[in-house]
Amino acid sequence: MKFPRTSGGFYAWLFQRLTGILLVILLLIHFAVTHNLPKGGTLTYAVVAPRLATATWKVFDLMFLVCALFHGLNGVWMVIQDYVHSETAQMWIYYGLCTLGLILLILGAITVIPFKA
Amino acid sequence: MAEYLFRIFRYDPEKDEGTKGRVQEYKVDVQEGWTLLDVLVHIKWFMDGTLTFRRACSHGICGSCGMTINGKNGLACETQIKDLGTQVITVEPLRGFRVIKDLVVDMEPFYDKLYAVKPYLITYTPPPSDRERLQSPEDRKLLDGKYECLLCGCCTSSCPTYWADKDFLGPCALLKAAKFSLDSRDEGWAERVNVIDDKHGIWRCHTIFNCVEACPKDLNPTKAIVELRRMALRGRL
Numbered sequence: 001m002k003f004p005r006t007s008g009g010f011y012a013w014l015f016q017r018l019t020g021i022l023l024v025i026l027l028l029i030h031f032a033v034t035h036n037l038p039k040g041g042t043l044t045y046a047v048v049a050p051r052l053a054t055a056t057w058k059v060f061d062l063m064f065l066v067c068a069l070f071h072g073l074n075g076v077w078m079v080i081q082d083y084v085h086s087e088t089a090q091m092w093i094y095y096g097l098c099t100l101g102l103i104l105l106i107l108g109a110i111t112v113i114p115f116k117a
Numbered sequence: 118m119a120e121y122l123f124r125i126f127r128y129d130p131e132k133d134e135g136t137k138g139r140v141q142e143y144k145v146d147v148q149e150g151w152t153l154l155d156v157l158v159h160i161k162w163f164m165d166g167t168l169t170f171r172r173a174c175s176h177g178i179c180g181s182c183g184m185t186i187n188g189k190n191g192l193a194c195e196t197q198i199k200d201l202g203t204q205v206i207t208v209e210p211l212r213g214f215r216v217i218k219d220l221v222v223d224m225e226p227f228y229d230k231l232y233a234v235k236p237y238l239i240t241y242t243p244p245p246s247d248r249e250r251l252q253s254p255e256d257r258k259l260l261d262g263k264y265e266c267l268l269c270g271c272c273t274s275s276c277p278t279y280w281a282d283k284d285f286l287g288p289c290a291l292l293k294a295a296k297f298s299l300d301s302r303d304e305g306w307a308e309r310v311n312v313i314d315d316k317h318g319i320w321r322c323h324t325i326f327n328c329v330e331a332c333p334k335d336l337n338p339t340k341a342i343v344e345l346r347r348m349a350l351r352g353r354l
Binding site: 009012014081 | 278318319320
């Protein structure tokens with residue numbers, strides 16, 4: 001039985017962990033700031049919008065977007081690799097996931113970047 | 118003595134080919150202290166000589182009698198009937214492997230994966246001329262929880278990732294790889310990493326921990342896989 005060396009695996013695994021850690025940190029910051037924890041506060045458009053319009057929060061939200069998209073789609077890709085064994089099918093699904101990721105990234109970016117209060 | 122009902126998976130390749138096998142029931146008067154292997158031997162000797170299963174040592178050393186007992190993998194010889202806590206006991210062959218007959222499965226793919234990880238000490242330097250290769254007690258301690266594996270297949274057979282991806286090396290082969298890779302006398306990491314640092318190797322494990330639950334020797338293949346990942350990560354970065 002031959003076990004040919006293939007390239008995949010390591011980076012998918014590594015970045016799944018890194019984006020996972022980042023997501024937890026970003027989520028904690030998001031909760032702390034947006035919901036003004038631990039005191040709590042009013043959550044209205046007038047309060048939130050000016051903050052979301054700042055460059056810092058745009059970078060923050062873009063990081064959130066990239067990490068969440070990568071983490072989610074890479075997770076799906078890992079499961080696909082378990083259950084889909086045809087290399088041709090895997091290739092099509094891989095490109096499909098990349099395209100989906102790109103579309104969602106653009107949609108997210110055009111929501112976040114031009115936002116004005 | 119108490120009567121138990123044993124629901125045992127049966128598959129005869131001459132009669133049942135193309136089917137998923139069947140379940141046959143046996144009522145057995147179980148004596149105090151009987152293990153599942155004692156029951157299977159009793160059935161074969163006194164009730165139904167066609168029942169087929171593997172066994173050798175009967176003392177939890179050879180790893181031959183791995184099977185799925187009430188849905189959980191274990192060794193028949195180490196499973197006390199009264200400990201199962203039920204009067205109806207289901208016995209099936211190890212999952213994830215092709216059934217040859219009744220409770221006997223084809224272990225060849227399992228051994229292929231084991232051989233692939235080079236489960237032996239690899240050295241390039243000559244040993245001392247006057248003694249064997251020595252190891253400090255601390256280095257020897259690193260191998261605790263790794264050398265005790267019997268190769269029964271309970272862990273690999275319980276792994277959902279292995280069920281889905283038959284090219285996955287599986288917890289047993291990776292535990293063996295860790296055992297030799299962590300051995301201070303071994304110099305074969307460069308050879309071994311070529312096999313395990315692969316999408317069907319250490320990165321395929323989803324840390325489901327079924328292998329840990331299934332191991333009849335209470336070993337922790339998941340931890341061994343994590344240790345291999347750490348070594349591979351250091352090598353890559």
